[in-house]
Every structure is written in structure tokens, then in C-alpha cells.
């Protein structure tokens with residue numbers, strides 16, 4: 195294969211994957227939603243869940259995006275330094291989004307700032323956004339693709355607390371966002387929390403947390419304990435499906451953390467909606483693709 | 494008209510104020526008949542610009558939504574609904590009292606809560622605001638039987654007034670009823686109380702800085 199052919203091949207595979215993510219939810223999300231659906235008791239919550247599941251089935255049957263807001267694309271890339279297309283990756287991911295946009299179709303969700311016009315291609319300056327992790331001595335490329343919808347992006351918030359505020363302050367910060375904005379972000383939500391030094395470190399972690407598989411825990415024991423406390427606490431609010439009240443509120447709470455400056459606690463929250471469209475794929479150096487999040491997909 | 498169909502409460506246009514009198518917040522209803530998409534610019538044109546709607550919605554329903562439609566091949570001026578989901582109703586709050594009073598619309602469908610202007614509109618004019626579950630755009634699209642008319646096309650696809658014929662369109666969850674009660678506002682009070690209790694409980698266990 196020439197380099198150009200390799201680029202084309204990976205572009206096509208990623209375009210297909212992006213389109214698929216818009217139509218079908220990942221296995222872990224479907225399983226969690228089924229579990230939460232079973233635990234609801236009011237006719238209102240049950241009816242909403244029934245509609246949500248019917249929608250996901252029809253989206254697959256009619257091959258249409260399940261939600262009309264197919265978001266702005268974000269890619270979290272973990273790339274080995276010896277992966278053959280490392281240099282071509284950003285450009286080919288952009289091309290893959292354009293391709294998926296017209297093939298699926300996806301909504302045109304890229305508006306150039308200041309000039310304020312829609313590019314009508316679903317890509318623009320810095321969109322899709324690509325976040326990098328470089329792995330030494332490795333020739334694989336792992337990609338998380340995520341569709342960030344408008345409604346579930348809105349509750350995002352970051353701030354820097356003084357250490358005196360402590361983890362109690364972190365708790366209050368996260369919980370306040372749930373009742374002010376979270377309820378309109380199409381619950382049940384996946385809540386990502388970043389704990390670090392400053393706004394940008396915390397914010398990046400809070401989004402990265404949303405890529406983790408549901409049911410996974412932070413390796414730090416206290417952080418994992420706090421994930422559970424927050425999950426139970428937010429569930430106790432009883433936002434229910436669509437924020438219209440019910441027995442549960444969230445699919446999970448994921449905390450990601452780093453060390454911090456002794457004088458600050460940077461904290462951020464990001465949420466994913468019930469239509470949590472994220473997919474994970476691993477390419478080897480010959481561009482064989484393994485999808486880990488969606489069963490039954492061959493790229 | 495209200496019909497009880499296999500346990501489903503179906504509102505059939507034209508709808509009267511009496512039809513809605515018994516309907517309360519939290520009820521689930523369905524809609525048969527005329528539903529027109531109508532959002533930001535259309536509200537602005539009517540309320541601020543003083544223009545008349547090109548389609549009579551008296552006794553009918555509007556949908557705060559920006560759909561994806563496509564032309565039906567081989568037919569002239571015919572369109573099919575591909576995907577249609579509710580958009581945040583609060584953006585129309587500012588206009589909804591006057592809009593409802595002027596047009597005689599009975600059912601307003603959207604996403605999330607609305608405020609005092611809409612409460613007043615619903616109470617004075619005998620109308621309701623309902624929520625269609627968001628993220629269920631395929632279900633909504635398949636409940637549209639056909640697009641009968643379309644107006645103000647110059648506004649572009651999302652803002653065009655798409656006048657739809659719908660069949661058992663729903664579930665529609667009543668969020669403001671004809672007494673002006675507002676489910677979102679009432680829920681907010683409970684949610685905040687439960688939040689405060691949850692925060693107090695969590696804080697007992699997270700004193701990691703010692």
C-alpha cells in the first residue's frame with residue numbers, strides 16, 4: 195500500500211465509524227440504560243424510557259442518526275510514536291468527519307467564531323478537535339470518537355477553589371451544576387469530574403473521564419469512593435429520564451485527577467447525555483481496526 | 494376533541510379550551526392532526542414585526558423544533574420528515590404570551606421548561622405546554638404522516654414553518670397546564686431540597702484535607 199492508499203483506507207474506516215456512532219449507542223450505554231429503565235416505577239419515567247428505546251431501534255432500522263443533534267466531533271487519540279500515519283492523523287480525521295457528514299447525514303454543527311457563519315461541512319477551525327497522548331515504543335493508534343451535543347455541552351463548568359474549600363467545595367460545585375443545568379441536558383447523565391490545579395487541566399480531565407467505560411472506577415481508592423458518593427447523591431436528587439423526575443439521575447460519575455499546586459484545587463465538570471455517543475477503536479500498524487465499544491461493527 | 498384510544502389520551506385538532514380543562518401537569522397526551530414547526534424567527538416576526546402567520550394555527554399545535562427534511566423524489570414540492578427533535582423552549586418564552594394570544598394556538602410542544610409568560614398564556618387562553626422526549630428524533634419523524642404545507646422558506650430549513658399532519662404524536666408530557674401550574678418550577682424546588690440533603694451527606698465522608 196502506498197502512503198496515499200493507507201491514508202484513504204484509514205479515512206474511510208473512520209468515516210464509517212463516525213457515522214455508526216451517530217446511529218447506534220455503545221454497548222455499555224445501552225446496558226446501563228436498560229438497567230435504569232427497569233428501576234423506574236412511575237408511568238411517566240417508564241413512558242419516556244420506552245420512547246428512548248423505541249427511538250434507538252428505529253434509528254438502526256431506518257439507518258438514521260438517533261438524535262438530530264449529532265454534535266461537534268472530538269477525538270481523543272493515544273498514538274504510538276511508530277504508528278505509520280501519526281503525521282497524517284489530524285488531517286485524515288477531519289476528512290473522515292466531512293465524509294461521514296454527507297454520507298450519514300450528520301447535522302452541520304460548525305460555526306466559525308467571530309465571522310459567525312456555518313461552514314456547512316461540519317468542520318472548521320479546530321473542529322473536529324483532536325487531543326493527543328503519545329506512547330513511546332509503540333506502533334498502535336487508539337482513538338476515542340465523541341459527538342458533543344449542544345444540550346449536554348451546556349452544563350460544562352470549571353473553576354479554581356482555594357484549598358480551604360476542600361473536597362466539600364468540589365462536592366458543592368458538582369451538585370449545583372446538576373440542578374441548574376444538568377436537568378436540561380437529557381438525563382440520565384454521565385458526569386465527568388476533573389480534579390487538578392487550574393481550569394484547563396481540570397476541564398480536560400473532566401471530558402476525558404467521559405471516555406471511560408461505564409462501571410469503571412478511578413484507581414485511587416478515595417477518588418473511587420467519591421465517585422460512588424456523588425453517584426448516589428445525584429441519583430438521590432431524582433432527576434429521572436429527561437430531568438422530569440424519577441428514581442435515578444445518572445449512568446455514572448467518573449473522576450479523573452492529577453497532582454495539584456498546594457494553593458489551589460482546580461475542578462471541572464462535564465456531562466454526557468443519555469445519548470452518549472462515544473466509540474473506541476484501535477488500529478494496528480497495518481490499519482486493522484478493532485472496535486471495543488460497539489459489538490457487530492466491522493471497519 | 495379528546496379521544497381515549499387504547500388507554501391513550503389523544504388530542505385531535507381542532508382542540509378547544511374545554512378539551513384541555515382536565516389535563517394536569519405530569520399527564521401524558523398524544524396528538525392527531527395539525528402540528529406546525531415554529532421557533533425563534535417566526536415568533537419574532539409575529540410579536541416584534543407585527544406580521545401575520547401565513548398558516549392558521551387556531552386550535553392547533555406548534556413544535557419548537559428545527560427539523561431535517563428532504564424532498565421526496567419524483568414529486569413536485571413534496572417533502573419528507575427525516576429527523577425532528579424539540580429545541581429548548583425557553584428561547585421562545587419572551588414571545589409566548591403574545592404569540593398564544595394572537596394566534597389562538599392550543600398546544601405548544603418543546604424541550605425543557607418555560608416561564609411566567611407562558612404560564613400566563615396557558616391560563617388566560619386555555620393552552621398547554623408539553624415536552625417531547627429529547628434525543629428521540631427518529632420516533633418524532635416517523636409520527637409525522639406528511640408535510641402538508643410549508644411557509645417562510647426563505648428562513649432556511651430549521652426555521653421554515655413546516656405544517657405537518659401527525660398521527661399519535663407523542664408522548665407529550667404536560668409541563669404547563671391551563672391553570673398555569675408549571676411542572677419544571679415545582680420539580681426544581683424538590684430537586685434543590687434533595688440536593689442540599691445529598692451534599693450534607695457526602696461532605697461527611699470527604700474531609701481528605703486534614
Ligand code: SF4
Pocket residue numbers: 261262263264343344345346379380467468469578627628
Ligand atoms: S442533550 Fe443529547 S440527547 Fe439531548 S438533544 Fe442534545 S445531543 Fe440529543
